Amino acid sequence: MAILVDARSRILIQGITGETGRAYAARMVAAGTPLVGGTSPGKAGQAVEGVPVFATIAEAVAATGADCVLSSVRPAAALAAxxxxxxxxxxxxxxxxxxVPVHxxxxxxxxxxxxxxxxLGPNSAGVISPGRANLADLNDARVRAGRIGVVSKSGTLTYEVIDGLHAEGxxxxxxxxxxxxxxxxxxxAEILRLFEADPGTDAVVLVGEPGGAMEHEAAxxxxxxxxxxxxYVTGQRAPPAKRMGHAGAVSGAGAEATTAAAKLAALRSAGCTGVDIVTDVGAAMVAALAARRGAHAS
Amino acid sequence: MIRLLEHEGKALLGRRGFAIPEGALFPGLPPTGPWVVKAQVPVGGRGKAGGIRFAATTDEVRAAADAVARLVIGGHDVRAVYVERRVPPGREVYLAAHVDRDLGCPVMLACPAGGVDIEAVPHERIARVAVDPLAGLGDEDAAMLARALSPDGPPPPALRRAVADLYRTLVEEDAELVEINPLIVGADGTVTAADARLILDEDAAFRHPGRRAIPEGTAFEEEARRRGVIGIELDGDIAAMMNGAGMTMATLDQLVAMGGSVRGLVELHGAMARGPDHLAGVVALMASLRPRVLLFNIYFQFRNLDTVAEGIARAIHAAGPGGLPPVVVRIRGVREAEARRILEPLDCWVTDDFARACARAIELSGRPVLRR
Structure with missing residues (x-):
């Protein structure tokens, strides 16, 4: 089991004839992800990696029964897309x-x-259920099917989290x-509820960052x-009001609750196992799972 | 994020139909006084810092402008001095529209107590309306906000118009914040924007020809931006390059938690596509911070590590022996073996392990490693 996407998903790539679209299509087909087609205005009738290209999403849905889309259109076209x-x-x-403009x-x-x-997004690295479906900027060879859910704002940091989980088996x-x-x-918050309800997930890793209140809702x-x-909340040591790469990651001075430290504290007091550095995630998960087994046994 | 100076914000509000005081950038000034002389800085708190002064004569204007121009407010040099005709006194109210990232929609704020720091106003005195971005600000909500600004009687028509115009300005100008504090409501029913704070969305520049980011960072940060990477300058020992915003912040956390300190951070962003020579230039830029150690923490699942390795190698060659501080490289992912073959003959330390790379960088920076 998994959340959002699995082997029964029927996936489209919006903009499948562009460079990013083609790269994703090749990866998906190679990994056995259920890609059923793509769209590209003016290129209907062509094929990319053996799947058909349609003019519009509506036509693609009608022809294939698609229910998921990966889109990498240019920013100015994103809202229409x-x-x-x-x-x-x-x-x-x-x-x-x-x-993508915030409005x-x-x-x-x-x-x-x-x-x-x-x-998911804008600026999302996507979603992957290993061995089932991959709509993500994660390599199938570097994920492993298992029972831990991961939810993160960042894409690249999930690489590190996943490696940490693998190191613990x-x-x-x-x-x-x-x-x-x-x-x-x-x-x-929405993703945590899905993981809580998913029989294929035993525990969750949450990776937050400074700025906004999303992690407080999660708590x-x-x-x-x-x-x-x-x-884990990145930017524990980030200076206030410095933009740290993600447009979303500004912990404005004066907004104490939006700092990484305040968020991690809130998550800890809600019952999370909090870690200060990302390389501690794997060991913390092992301990959290053992504690839960202990609680069930007693 | 583009923070407009007050005079730029007011010019924009003027174009949107708001009444603004007559004003000019010093040494220009409106023909008749009394005047207000205002420091132009992209932060609040000007009044307390002495950045707003009143003047009754042109001599007083010159003296005030001279004093204001020398101020540093919230770490910012005063970029310009704006001289305005003083608005006749009236009721000072607060009106703002902003993008609420947590609600994911625009929010309008109105408070009858204006002219003060809004953060200091009790929460319950501020009327708030979250707006459905698909429907826009409804007439009833706009009327409610105008009433909230006019507790002692029916709001004048100009105030109701200002509320609706403010929302339209936020949306049509692709702004993240439009704040008027104070908005002065005259006894005759006129409404004047006595201050303006605007933040515009850089990503919407394609809808607004001429919209350009205003340099706000250090020289290093601005040069990084020109090179298509994100640079952050700090004051510690290690300069580090990462791919991805999350990895950048995580590396900072890791280095500091393990006992190190950071001189600068570079996030590669899209600059990988520009090839090894471009990357070598970014490495040289990092070295210009004179860090004790250069750290590279790169994990690629799709891009090729040997491109980064080649960039580092070219920077090492260009600097010559002893030209760069010690180099620590953590590489993991695609074409790792090829990247290692490029780096291993050179004077640098290579690993595939995040924590070990951080520990090595901290050692080389001359500090003890507190945890491993």
Whole structure:
């Protein structure tokens, strides 16, 4: 089991004839991800990596029954692209595109919510359920099917978290990257609820960052969860008000609650095992799982 | 994020139909006084820092401008001095619209107590409306906000218009914040923006020809930006290059938690695609910070590590023997073996392990490693 995407997902790539789209298509087909087609205006009827190209998402959905989309259109086209995606009834959309205007991000988030769909991004590295489906900027060869859920704003940092889990003999049910922008479609809270309900997930790693209140909402959900959560919040040592790479990661001076330290403290007091450095995640997860087994045995 | 100076923000509000005081950048000044002389800095707290002064004569204007121009406010040199005709006194209120990242929608804020630090105003005195970005600000919400700004009587029509115009300005200008504090409501019902704080979205520049980021960082940070990477300058020992924003922050955390300190951070961003010579230039830029150690913490699952390795190698060759501080490289992922073959003959320390690389960099920086 997994969340959001699995072997029964039917996946489209929006912009499949572009450089990024083709690269993703090649990876997906090579790894056995259920890619069923793609779109590219003016290129309908062609094929990429053996899957058909359609003019619109609606036509692709009608022909293939697709329910998931990976999109890497240019920033100026992103809002129109996501509008097309959600109007066609897509359930899960990953918007990989970076530098999307924040007002467009707010509109696409509202559209997704109005349709009951899940938008990851903008600026999301995607979602992968190892061995089942990969809509992510993660290499299939570097993930391992298992029972730990991972949810992170960052893409590259999940590499490190996953390696840490593997070093302890663990693997992943699903890895979800929310996106590094200030306004993204989906927050930690929603993903934690999905992991809590997923019979294929035993525990969760949450990787947050400075800025905003999303990790505080996550802490409120953690209080209601039975599964252990290991949390790391990057930027523990980030100077206030310095932009640290992600547009979303500014812990403005004066906004104490938005600092990484305040967020990690909130997650700890909600019951998470908090770690100060990312290389401690694996060992902390082993300890959290053992503690849970101990609690069940007694 | 583009923070406008007050005079730029006011010019924008003026174009959007807001009444603004007559003003000019010093040495220009409006023909008749009394005047207000205002430091132009991209941060708040000017009043307390002496950056806003009143003047009744042109001699007083010159003296005030001279004093204000020498100030440093919140770490910022005063970039310009703006001289305005003083707005006749009236009721000072607070009106703002901003992007609320947690709600994921625009939020309007209105408070009848303006002209003061809004953070100091009790929460319950501020009217807040979260706006559906697909529907826009509704008439009823706009009327409610105007009423909140006019507790002692019906709001004048100009105030109701200002509320609606402010929301439209936020959306149509692709702004993250439009704050007017104070907005002065005159006894005659006129409404004047006596201050303006605007933050614009750089990513929406394609909809706003001429919109350009205003340099705000250190010389290193601005040069990094020109080279297509993100640079952050700090004051410690180690300069480090990473791929990805999360990895950049995580490396800073790791180095400091293990006993090290950081001189500068570079996030590669899209600069990988520009090839090894470009990367060698970024390495030289890192070295210009005169760190005790150069650390590279690169994990690629799709891009080729040998491109980065070649960039580091070219920087080492270009600097010559002893030209660079000690180099520590953590490489992991695609074409790792090829990258190792490039680096191993050179004077640098190579590993595939994040924590070991940090420990080695800290040792070379001359500090004890506190944990491994």
């Amino acid at each position: 996501m509008t097309e995606v959600f109007e066609a009834g897509i359930r899960v959309a990953v918007l990989y595109t970076e530098n 467009d991000a707010m509109r696409m988030r509202a559209l997704a919510r109005a349709r009951g769909a899940c938008l 663990l693997g992943e049910s699903t890895v979800v990257c929310l996106g590094g922008d200030p306004v993204v479609g989906t927050g930690f 409120a959900v953690v209080r209601t969860m039975r599964k252990p959560v290991v949390a």
